[in-house]
Amino acid sequence: MKAEIPEEFKIGATTAHIEYTKHLRSDEGYSGTYNQRTGILQIESHLVGAKRDRTLGHELMEVIKENYSLSISENDMTCIANGWLEFLQQLNIEFDWGGMENARDTNKTES
Ligand SMILES: [Zn+2]
Numbered sequence: 001m002k003a004e005i006p007e008e009f010k011i012g013a014t015t016a017h018i019e020y021t022k023h024l025r026s027d028e029g030y031s032g033t034y035n036q037r038t039g040i041l042q043i044e045s046h047l048v049g050a051k052r053d054r055t056l057g058h059e060l061m062e063v064i065k066e067n068y069s070l071s072i073s074e075n076d077m078t079c080i081a082n083g084w085l086e087f088l089q090q091l092n093i094e095f096d097w098g099g100m101e102n103a104r105d106t107n108k109t110e111s
Helices: 024-028 049-068 074-090 098-110
Strands: 002-004 008-011 014-021 032-034 040-044 094-096
Touching: 008 049, 014 049, 014 098, 024 032, 024 040, 032 049, 040 049, 049 074, 049 094
Parallel strands: 002 094, 014 040
Antiparallel strands: 008 014, 032 040
């Protein structure tokens, strides 16, 4: 079963808007980031497959951490996110990035 990745989602009162960002990895040194102030969750636009899913998984944990004011390490968030992804795989749930890719390609044409 494919589950489409939305452009926006909410955890409690915390909203996250997902954006593909070009050259995030080369410019900033990381493949994903969540800005608590703007609510923008950026994903490196060159990522594909499991790496992209894991990056989103980690950033989702960042949104949860922010919403619930958790004290949790970067590594712990990665482990919890990866564990959840393994579980979703066993349920045959796959992320569908099609909508996000269309939005990315539209932005590319505009810029
Ligand atoms: Zn992090």
